[in-house]
Amino acid sequence: MQRSMDRGTLEVLSAAPIPGLKTVWDRYEAQLPQCGFGEAGLCCRHCMQGPCRISPFEDGPQIGVCGANADVMVARGIMRAIAAGTASHGGHAKHMAHTLLRAARGEAPDYSVADETKLKTVAERLGIAQDGKSANELAEAVARAALEEFSEKESPLLWAVKTVTEGRIEKFRKLGIVPTGIDSSVAEAMHRSTYGVDSDPVNILLGAVKCAIADYTACHIATDMADILFGTPSPLKTSANLGVLRKDAVNVAVHGHNPLLSEMVVKAAEAPEMIEKARKAGAEGGINVVGICCTGNEVMMRHRIPLATSSVSQETALMTGAVDAMVVDYQCVMPGLAAISECLHTTIVTTMPIAKIPGAVHVEFTEEEALSKAKEILEVAIEAFQKRDPSKVKIPEVTSEAFAGFSTEAIVYALSLLNKEDPLKVLIDQIVEGNIYGICLFAGCNTVKVPQDANYLKMIETLVKRNVLVLATGCASGAFARHGFMTPEATKEYASDGLKAVLTAVGEAAGLGGPLPLVLHMGSCVDNSRAVDVAVAVANRLGTDLDKLPVVASAPEPVTEKAIAIGTWAVASGLPTHVGVVPPVIGSKLVTQVLTEGIKDLLGGYFIVEPDPEKAADRLLLAIGERRKALGLNV
């Protein structure tokens, strides 16, 4: 099978300077064919009387040892996946909230409030009194409020109820799925799905949605904290793909998720003494920090750090022979990196006490000594650079221009240039006119199960021809960035007339001298919350709810449990949500039916499972059309 549609990735895979290195694609092929029970979600290891498997065909056991049938097994499995996703986003968010708290108290001197406006907005939203408080005092109060969201409270999660529409909250309340703690939701999901607890598949699924709403809360906290500490992104121009690596510089790839680390690496790399050290070591170009995966998105949209590649192809960056250090925190960091780095001069630097890799150098990163730790890491990189063998370096000459940083605030600001009093009206009018047929948020990953980016490329082509405004986050934005879709040129080339006109009008008003890029980059995967903010603002402005808007979401190439959690909260938010890889639920007809149809009656959103990207785009257009029709808009 073709492995990727990305020229940079393909070039490295076909002609790496050191041949024979095994990547994620080789490991995937070695796994084939994969276990059908697992694919269908029909195996359970929740107790030691198992493992149990249920045959989806008639000639095998139809219930596990405990009596759980396929529906229960699949529902419990999906709930646990969502709990894992929530735990990940929760860990990320909590890490940020702790840091904001320490920064506010002066305990983490390298961090400070970078965006007071955002801080105030968040505080106001939460109902925190601001009068007379200094920025640090306010930050401390916001950080404490955030930290309170984790353990179980007697009241609903603030970041959940304060950031969505009234209508959503009402629906959640009716279904009894308003979470009161992020970590406690994870714990509850684990409890419910353990041996002999919740055995009603529909009840389990509701529990799973509740946990997913906690995940949304965590994502939103992570976004807010990042903006407060490092600034709310605004549009900027950078570049993407493996060509951003440089022969003449110490190449440091930041990989993982949390900007707490990558921000400091970027800052340290700007320090004159570090640049000097690099030069002395022979790197005339100094230090070149590049991004991979979501932390790459974070520094791309705030510091123009170029994006080297996305998660699935993380190993290809190393295989160029040009990366001296890959600095990682957590999530989506493949253990397989270590095996590749062993064959190269590259040092993998792990930084988090909860995420170590044998074969990597561990420099424990602390908020208290953040910058000095970052410098220590760069020294590791400079040292590794000296071992770099120029004859074993082959950097693909592939880069694309990319505009990044379209936060909610940035989008609203751009719209306000056309209508100062009522910026959202600009967007709403265009939707009503049909110049924007609908909005599609692309999120999620790249998967080995699809040629990297193939689904994104096919789908966007269809959607923008039908005037769909495309937003993207995480590795979805990585895909579009690497293929040049986050440029005004792409708008000119691919957008149909209505969409092109809108993007041009806004872009010109914003002083870009041309249209907005075809894909608006909203950030990392936790920043999917930004897209909800946009939709909520529109819904509130119209006095309606999210499940009435012609807004859809798509994860065409999802991988992680986090993606399952995000997909589920997108559905809970009322969005028709496409997934391009068949999730491990098809072993249960009931669960599949509930997630793709039944849930529509409860929450308005629903899953569209469609591996064929062309059909998927058509189905999303149909979903948008259905909503437009219900709103009385032209279809």
Place this chain on the structure above:
Amino acid sequence: MNQVFVRPERCTGCRSCEFACAVQHSKDKTLLSALLQHPPPQKRLFVEQTDDLRMPILCRHCEDAPCMRACISGCLYRDEKGFVRRRKERCIGCWSCIMVCPFGVITRDRYNHIAVKCDRCHKLDVPACVNACPTGALVLKEVDELPKEKRKALMLKAAIGEV
């Protein structure tokens, strides 16, 4: 001719072979369609366990195949590759083959009232079960190393319905 060999000491009882077999014998041969198909596709091999052994039990395509001999409707036959297969349209569901298969690997399709057995995935180079086995408990081996003479004799036997 190549044969499927079983190495029970490698079998973990994961049933991947059974799953792959059922999918391979479904209409579209994909997991999704197999799961949606009704009546569901049937597997043709069986992972069994004793106190000290786990292993897939599958059709050996016996040289002296009792099922073929017992067939009272001309359904079972040996194909040109040496595999014992069904002429599906001839099966009348008498279960004589089930009665005599000493391995117990022929089953009933209770919807269509016909016997179901391994066809060695005759259209594939590697049978689905072998391909699915993650531990090498099922392996495909050429047995063409047989002396030419013996092979000739075998082919003659096949021609007269002996094999």
Place this chain on the structure above:
Amino acid sequence: MRYLILGFSIAGVSAARQIRHHYPDAEISAVSEEREVPYYRPLIPYLTEGREIDLSFPDDPVNTLGVSITHGRVKALRSDEKRVFLEDGTTLEYDRLLIATGARPVIPPIPGVDSPGVFTLRSIEDALRIRKFSEGRDNALVIGGGLVGIKAAVSLRQRGMNVTLVEILEEVLTGRLDRKGAGMIKEALQKEGIQVRTSETVEEIYPGNEGIRGAKLSSGEINAEMAVIATGVRPSVDFLRDSQVNINKGILVAEDLSTNVEGVYAAGDVVELKEPLSGEHRVSGLWTMAEEMGRVAGKNMVGQRATFSGFLSVMNATEILGIPFISVGLIEGEDLETHVIEHPEGYRRLLFRDNSLVGVVLFGDVRRAGLYTSLIRNQIGLNALREKLLTGKLTYADVIGGGVR
């Protein structure tokens, strides 16, 4: 060497395959009363029913094996001259002879049994005659509740007729199925709309204008325009009455399937031999046995040594009205340790003697029946397998145990 085979159904065909295998140039001839041979005789009830079904052997043994067939009925054997005489006057000579003439229906001595409209069901011709005669007729009487009688009754019922099935014994399928299963089959037949009358005799058949008009049963009279006699078969050995060949009910053979006369072998339904499990002399009437016997006889006729062992007079597999069942070996016996294990789809009846399995009935679920058959025919010592048998968990993995090949 001239090989002559009397009867060319499965026993004759499988013998011919052996002969041809060993002697590509041998002269093989056969005599058959039926023009259609060889064909899958067990399928003839489907012809009666009217189903489109191909009964021929797909590999066309007559031509591929090069057998010259003479159609006719054998009148006599003169083994001293090594000659066979047919009723039409033809004389055939042989060096080796296989008698595989099969069996003929038994016609019970009921007044009126020779009326037009009274049929047997043994050949393609019979089946087609019944089918033709049933057209436009509404009521049929089937005499005999064995497998043939039941299949005849079901096929006529499928044709839309009112069918009465009369069985002299208390249950249908006696000897082929235990009472429990027989009772369940009877129930299924009745549910299908077939009148099943057990412990009943037919005392007289009333001839009518075309066919019959009814019959007198022990319990009263019934209307019927046709009748099918299915009261069993007996070996076709009449032509041997004046020969040297030893006959009891059937031809008595040694384990190499030779008769007492040199150069003369017998195989299939015409044979009578000792069943090791019961210790009694029996006639088989089973396709599988005939196929095996033909093979063994054929090998011996060409000088290969082969013996026929594990003879069973009960080894039946079938499905009646959606209920599958398989019976093998001794299925009833007061002196046998008998277990009946019920399950949602039916039951398993297991009969043990000492350390071995001597009989089984798998009713409703016939999975892995061959394992049981193999244990019975080969009289394998059970030991630990007994428990697996009783729980129904026996698989081939248990049979090979630790000693995997």
